[in-house]
Amino acid sequence: MKNIRWKLRPLLFALCCLAGSAHARESYVLDNTEVRDIRAQALKRDYQVYVALPDAYRESGKSYPVLFVADANYAFPLARSIASRLHKHAGMEQVIVVGLSYAKGDAPNFSRRRDYTPSVPRRHTYRSDMPGRAPAFGEAAAYGRFITSEVFPMIAREYRADMRRKIFVGHSYGSLLGLQLLLSAPRSFEHYILGSPSLWYDAGMMFERELAYAARHKDLPASVFFGIGGLEKLAPGKKRSRSEEDADMVADLREFDASLTSHRYPNLKTRLRVFEDEDHASVFPLVLTHGLRAYLASSRK
Template sequence: MKPFSLFIVLCCLAGSTLAAPASYVLENTEVRDIRAQALKRDYQLYVALPDSYRQGNKRYPVLFVVDANYSFPIVRNIAQRLNKHAGMEEVIVVGLSYANGDGGVYSRRRDYTPTTPRKHDYRSDMPGRQPAFGEAKAYGQFISGEVFPFIAQQYRVNMQRKVFIGHSYGSLLGLQFLLTQPRTFEHYILGSPSLWYDAGVMFEREQAYAASHKDLPASVFFGIGGLEKLAAGKKRSRSEEDADMVADLREFDGKLKSRKFPGLTTRLRVFEDEDHASVFPFVLTHGLRAYLTSAK
């Protein structure tokens, strides 16, 4: 081998032993492991603390956001930006991860959906495991019964000012709370809920709730992209393929308003030119503004 070639090889070998670049870490964030005892699964909580957290004894509103693998940094960063540049009060953000060892699609289908669809042809994203559905009630009990006490014990949160944040299937989980235990959260931010799921089962749940209750004490902000509608020429139905999500959400919000529940406040915003993938930051920003006050 020529000396120059040998030099190149040695340099490459030396370079391969260098330490990998450091990961980017969000400031004032923590990761906590938590066991869901009844579910016999392990999860993580991603916690973002406000800049002033170490400076006093203040208790902060707390935002609980599902699909945290995607949404946690978005919620954390937008909440901080609204505080610094728009005067909104500071918050603590708690992101709920997917179950350890589960694929994201598998975990959210199981944990966020209210039922097993009566008709479906879904495939699992986890080889060797059939897709799972319909554990929203049990997962919700994990949040209220285990996550809440843990967060209340470990952090200075105001548990009288809890906000639920979800999108798509995550909003189905929010509706599960809303139509069973609405006081679990003081405010709900629900983006692009998959109301077509299981042939529109949440419309059935809403009707059943209204038939047996005189009030629904909750504050809800609904948001959706204006492009989440049915393509021209197609007939709307309660199926994923033929769903008009904008029309579905307008119908659902209209039904809630028609009940005239004295304790219910809902707001609906359609963000034109946004689709299912792009709308979440807009829903979040306006949903926070609908609840959080300006910093004093």
Template sequence: MTVVRKLLLACCFACSLASAATPYVLDDTEVRDVHAGALNRNYQVFVALPDSYRSSNRRYPVVFVVDANYAFPVARGIAQRLAKHAGLEEAIVVGLSYAKGDSPVYSRRRDYTPSMPRGQYVSDMPGRSAAFGEAQAYGRFIAADVFPLIAAHYRADMSRKIFVGHSYGSLLGLQVLLSEPATFDHYILGSPSLWFDQGVMFDREQAYANGHKDMPASVFFGIGGRETLPANRKRSRTEENADMVADLCDFDAALKTHRYPNLKSRLEVFADEDHASVFPLVLTHGLRAYLKKVK
């Protein structure tokens, strides 16, 4: 091989290395493995630290967001912008991932829903039956395994915990709210799938009211104005014929009728937004409803 040819090959190799694509990594983020002992499953938590974390000694409120594959980078970005440009408190953002070895659909159906729905459901994972109804157990996993992990490794103010969910993720939040409301101090619940299992969460709301005189929690509900039912369809609590705006208004009204002394709830309907587009607005307004303005 001639010297010229060797030089050409070396140049080509150097160019290929220089142009090789590398993964994009979010600044000030970490990934930690966590074992859910009671569930016998493994998850990951994604952690985003505030800009001032490395240079301060203070503790920060913590935002726990489910459906982390999508919602974690969105929540991180919005929390940072609100701190930088709207003067709100900085916060640690924790993303709760899907179970290792499960598809996102399989994991969230099982972990975020409150019951086994009536009807036939097909699993998206070959060889495994469809799974639902483990929201209560998953909520206990967050409190028993995730909270201690975050408290042990970060300067987290664990007296100020915020839950963020959307759609099925909001069903999980409602399950926690209606079983152990003090688990979180503030709930941001977007477009909850209240049609699920023929409106089972309405029954659970009434069951909670029958056994409790108070609900110590702050709740921000948000939904897109387009999440309604066309005029030519008859409303029912099924996925196909749900009026999600009307369902959420009914649920919020039911909570308010009990006049719980320590419940603060607010509902916002965002015009011209649908189920796919509304989450960033719900999150933004939900954080504004809780995080303080920094003087």
């Protein structure tokens, strides 16, 4: 009997550990959030849309501005938290936050490289992060139409969203998607928050697109907040070029903003903020915070 008891003790201990670890793996759910599946009909792909509602949404009866956030896997919970904190502690309007996910079944880099880039690069050495599938590029125009023609109607139908006050938020490749929308259908959003845009992409393709837009249009009706980290510049001794390896992203963004403003579009408003001591990985929360304040702080009802 004594031997049986000693043999049972390790078994009981193991069962307790399993029970404890099962409890520890319980998922943490963000309050007032929903996940919706949506089929991109033209793209023939499936996505999810993450939605965070203001705390007072159920009781207020109000309509709210809508924040559309690219790279939702990272940016959605961050944007939700920052927007909530700015409301509670800085008096900013509450917003509905909509996160745009990567395509179902696709690796994140594969999905964003395809959906957020404006062109197929003329030269590249990219490797796919999906075995058996070559890297894909250049579908930002089609993905942008998916947002405006399919995501917008769903949000307008299902939520009390003020679709006259839509804000786009992107960072890095996500900002390329924002620039694609800005230079093809600027009225898609009332405000753009664009952090650290990868203007080096495809040997500076977006510089060419910006000049092409200016040649055909007399106005660019948009409000844009550009933000970037002060450390996103070229290392000393290196020669700047329109390549990822030798890009000076701060200089690129200053040049792009200067080109936009040089055309003197009557209804374009831009602001550029360089956040010193921040790099590409750390700057996004600051860009989002200041970009929201630039639009919503003066828009309270």
